[in-house]
Amino acid sequence: MEGRKAFGWAARDTSGILSPYSFNLRKTGSEDVVLKVLYCGVDHTDLHQMRNEIHNTNYPLVPGHEVVGEVVELGSEVKKFRVGDLVGVGGIVGSCGECLSCQSNMEQYCHNKIVTYNDTNKDGSPTRGGFSSAMVVHQRFVVRIPEKLALDQAAPLLCAGVTAYSPLKQFMGSNKVLKAGILGLGGVGHLGVSSDKKREEALEILGADAFLVSSNAAEMEGAANSVDYILDTVPALHPLRLYLSLLKVDGKLIIVAAVPKPLQLDAVDIILGKRTITGSLIGSMEETREILEFWADKGLKSFIETVKMDYLNEAFERMERNDVRFRFVLDVAGSDLE
Structure with a gap:
């Protein structure tokens, strides 16, 4: 059974051009967190995936793996988060939980990991990234954003930073x-x-x-x-x-x-x-929490340019020209997604 409807922007072919797209989120499980996406970092890997330059891209593709959001719903067994919490999601949203990598806090190297987009959830549905209004993510792959850290500043840390x-x-x-x-x-x-x-x-x-x-x-x-x-x-x-x-x-x-x-x-x-x-591949969930706390404690700043969804295609063109200092962050909540 599918969950609520979400709105985002997707690439539909190897041109990599993004345009509005609506889809249904997967059904919320007992250990899932539903979040309203507020911000999402824009990464060079997104561009590679949109153009089918690495791996095999399944279209339509909703990119985005530096996701900052607000918790709006919780599965019945989620105890570590509350509705209203500000949280982050990085490059992976699932793993087996049993292999040596998972047991060693290196779940990003699990052979059965599920990446945030261009992959398949355990229920068979495609994973969709943070260039969208909402996401459903297992609680193990959600981190809390420290109070001292600005939300747009937190986004690049969830992939590039870690x-x-x-x-x-x-x-x-x-x-x-x-x-x-x-x-x-x-x-x-x-x-x-x-x-x-x-x-x-x-x-x-x-x-x-x-x-x-x-x-x-x-x-x-x-x-x-x-x-x-x-x-x-x-x-x-x-x-x-x-x-x-x-x-x-x-x-x-x-x-x-x-x-x-x-x-x-x-x-x-x-x-x-x-x-x-x-x-080295991204970082573990433990390391993601560490860098967020480190950035907040030290008062560090990422150099970002915040843009709206309708500017995304131009942002990627500028990224290719190295015309950004140094990271685009997408203001999802402040954009008209439809």
Whole structure:
């Protein structure tokens, strides 16, 4: 049995163009939370999915996986939330709950995880994302938004923020000074701290200690073998060799961005420096709660531009041109969805 009607915007083919779309939410289960969507972050992965550039897109596709909302209904067994609570939903909305990953608070690596959109719920219905008026989500995959954190500020943390936070957490508590690099200064990259026009932003606004332009051969040569790890946030095809040369012996290149075409490397570049290339997928629910509390406690700010639903297609065009500093957030509740 289907639940209430929802309104949103969906892509219907590989053009990726979004337009109004209505659908029925799945039936509310005993452990489900129904939320009215207030804000939703706009992520580069959304664009890849809308155009069928990664995975296989099932249309119509309602994107959005950085969702902030207000609880409007609760299943009979939900005890941790109340109607009126302000909550967030990130990149996954389900997992098996039984495998080693789930039991180790790493449910994002569960082989049976259910992602927030372009996937299938356990009842067989398609998952729909936060570019919509409402969602139904199992309580395990809902987090509370701290009171000190502005709701539009919270949205990017639910995917981009925790995607940077999760792999960097491994370096906390080190007894030595580590030199880190952030590759790419966009939606994810700016939350973890390119081209020369971003130098002032990196050094004076985001607090970086140094800035390198990869097209400047002299700068890159001078920085060779100097970095302990690099967080690679670039969602487009890019040459790994250039950046591997920056790593010290035993250094790590951590890839967190979905790239629509295969990346290439020369084995010698990692063998000679005992370097490691690894990946990291979003973050766990525990880590999502941690970064929200960290942002609130430290009074940190994401750099966002808030837009309405009817501006979405233009926002994605601007995203492709790198014409946003640094993250679009969609004001869903303030938009005319129909």
